[in-house]
């Protein structure tokens with residue numbers, strides 16, 4: 199496989215087979231993933247639900263190239279993530295992946311625009327930082343520092359930062375976990391528009407079960423495995439879901 203992965207053949211963004219993750223060993227071993235088989239078509243909005251400790255974040259971290267698997271395979275289009283070395287995973291993350299976490303991870307000493315520019319400066323074909331911030335509704339706030347922004351606004355800066363690199367996929371781990379319901383709704387609205395307008399595949403791990411109504415596909419996790427996958431025939435908008 200080449201260093202650059204611009205060629206992405208097929209319509210399946212992710213395919214895992216027997217994906218297994220064991221942390222530690224011996225008596226202390228934790229089986230976080232016990233043989234996960236999933237297929238995620240490109241362009242979908244996917245929501246992962248399940249009890250605490252069921253393996254959702256572990257799956258997201260492996261698909262995002264942040265962690266390695268113990269066994270099994272995880273394909274990103276026709277590239278095998280589980281066969282990649284650290285350097286290839288770094289390039290995969292840089293070129294294709296946007297991350298959004300519960301706690302926004304913004305640099306406090308940088309403005310909203312500068313926080314986004316941290317990413318656009320190293321991306322291949324980035325969106326203009328101001329444009330990314332306008333897309334998440336922060337046109338008037340680009341020169342504010344994180345401490346001058348609300349939680350929801352800070353999360354939208356984090357989303358703008360992820361979106362600005364024009365990633366193939368966005369992984370969001372509890373993106374609304376620290377937000378009240380109205381603010382959470384505005385963040386989901388932004389993620390929905392990224393998925394619909396830019397065609398970005400979006401995967402959201404959440405404890406907010408109502409979010410499932412926005413998804414194309416809902417994956418229910420339990421005990422390190424997939425318990426059920428539901429495909430929604432109709433989707434609600436972020437404004438329509440009930441919290």
Ligand SMILES: Nc1ncnc2c1ncn2[C@@H]1O[C@H](COP(=O)(O)OP(=O)(O)OP(=O)(O)O)[C@@H](O)[C@H]1O
Nearest residue numbers: 221228229230248249250251252253254255256257
């Ligand atoms: N770095 C690690 N070292 C050891 N065990 C870990 C590590 N990361 C996760 N685990 C364990 O793996 C299991 C799965 O954790 P994971 O974070 O994937 O679950 P989750 O479904 O995302 O949970 P939550 O909803 O609480 O975030 C848990 O038992 C957890 O304690």
